Structure formats: structure tokens, C-alpha cells
Amino acid sequence: MSLQITCTTTTIQNGEEMYRILKPPRTDVLVMTPWFAPIVWDGTFDIDLLDYKFKMRNVTIGLTVFAVKKYIIFLQGFIESAENYFMQGHQVNYYVFTDQPEAVPQMNLKPGRNLVLLVVQSYPQWQEISMHRMEMIYLFIQKRFKKEVDYLVCVDVDMTFSDHVGVEILDNLFGTLHPAFYDTNPIEYTYERRIESEAYIPFYEGDFYYAGGFFGGKLKEVFLLTKRCHEAIMKDKNNEIEAIWHDESHINKYFLNHKPTKILSPEYLWDNDMGNRNILRKKRFLAVRKNHKAIRS
Ligand code: 48C
Helix, strand or coil, rough: CCCCCCCCCEEEEECCCCCCCEEECCCCCCCCCCCEEEEECCCCCCHHHHHHHHHHCEEEEEEEEECCHHHHHHHHCCCCCCCCHHHCCCCEEEEEEEEEHHHCCHHHHCCCCEEEEEECCCCCCHHHHHHHHHHHHHHHEEEHHHHHEEEEECCCCCEEEEEEEEEHHHCEEEECCCCCCCCHHHHHHEECCCCCCEEEEECCCCCCCCCEEEEEEHHHHHHHHHHHHHHHHHHHCCCCCCCHHHHHHHHHHHHHHCCCEEEECCHHECCHHHHCCCCCCCEEECCCCCCCHHHHH
């Protein structure tokens, strides 16, 4: 780990000045929310500085992923891509929740990285499986994760890492902008609009529309988020209502009342079916093409 020498006002890298007060690194996108949470885009961070800082703190990062029923087919590609791009050089525990432990392939991991298999039950409805992730994550934080990791990152499995995803994403509590809504009028956000649901957000409220497939933060913060979302989901179930986009609706409600301290740009969750954008200099975490109907049956 080379020690990065940084002058007080600028960081010299590749012979050019990286950061000057009057020369912002990005002027094409929003890089800070009105509540002073950074929005992470390529060019807005110095990974060597951040790696050094987190290395000195000797952090361990947990990555939770659920591969239940037919979604088990995505697991090997997911883990292989994480080995290449996720938190390179840091301590990582992959927490794989599955109903088919025997179907999990043997994988050779790089030093400092472990794969932990956690057996969970499956449910008839794919929506149930998706929503019960909240319950499983908060229960295992208490049972196990709190002794093992400092940060937790919770993602969908039908994805592959396709570029650097590192410690720049870590903060107390972070969410990710949903690729379909980062540039739409908030009135078009697919929030839950029925007042009977715990996930209800009225039309005049809402900051951003966050994706359910990538969130995380310090263990305590993720515990509070997952516990609250699980309780809200169960309350809705008792009231015989299911939020329009399931756990994603509840995450959006939680982030309305507990603002994330960092937001990941759509670089961190993209679908190539949506093509390219000039503002997307990197596509770091990509949806795997799939026949939703087939793998959810
Ligand atoms: O593991 C499963 N099995 C299922 O039958 C349905 C969902 N899931 C988990 O929930 C996977 O980890 C999925 O990535 C996640 C729900 N997300 C999706 O199905 C699309 N990424 C929207």
C-alpha cells in the first residue's frame, strides 16, 4: 500500500491536479444531496486515499445475497464477478442465503475472503422470498454478523459486478438510485401510494427513488433498516395489503424518514437493456438478462 502524499488543497495524480475548489470534478451530475450526503460517481473520489483509510481501520465487509429456488443459477457468476471487482484487497465475507446448500458450487476465493452458507426456507411466491430477505438479514445480524463484520452490503443475486465496486460505497447508511427513475419527475416514482400501506408516500413527498437491489451501511444502521422494513411488511400482511414493489417500496419509505448518508449513482446498478448514457462513465453492477416469468415460476 503506497502512502499517498496529499497536499492540503489538491491531490496530484498522474501529473494533474485532481481536486481544486473552483474546478469541481463533475459538473454534469449532482454530487451532493440537500442533506449533505455525497452521491458517488466516477471521478468524485480518490480510491487510493479511501483504500488506505479503510485498510488502516482493518474493516471487514459482509455481502449478503439470496439464491432461493431457481435464482441459484445466478450464484456462481455473481461470486466470480465479486471476486474480480468487489472490495479488492479488503476482508470480505459472502453470506449466501439459500434453500439448496447442496447446489452451491465449490469456489476458490482470494485470500481474506470467506463464503458462509446460510440455509433459509423458500416460499411459493417470489415476492415473499424477496420480502423475507429483510427478516433474514436482521435476524442474522443479531445471531452472527455483528461479531464478524463492520459494514454490510445487501444486493440482488441476478446481477454481475462488471467494474470496480469498493470502499467508496461505505458510509453509515447508503442507498442506490434506481436506473429507471434517476432522471424522471418525482411524480412518476413508483412509490406505494395507497395510504393503507406502511410504505405509503404521498405525491408531494419523496427525495429520490431507490433500488431495492443494493443498499447497506454500518451494521447497526442496516439492522434498524431491515428490522423496520420487516415489521412494516408484516403489518401490511396483517392488513391484507402488499406494497406495490414489495421490499423496495418499504426501503423507499425508510429512506424518506431516515435519509441515507451516502447515495450510489446508477453506475452501481444498471441494466444494459436501458442502453448507454453520457453520464455513465462506468457500469459497475449489471442486471443479468433473464426470463423473469421462467425463473419466478
Ligand atoms: O433468490 C430469490 N429467489 C426467488 O425465487 C425470487 C427472488 N430471489 C431473491 O430476491 C434474489 O436474490 C433476487 O435477486 C431478489 C429479487 N430481485 C429480483 O428478482 C430482480 N433483481 C428484481
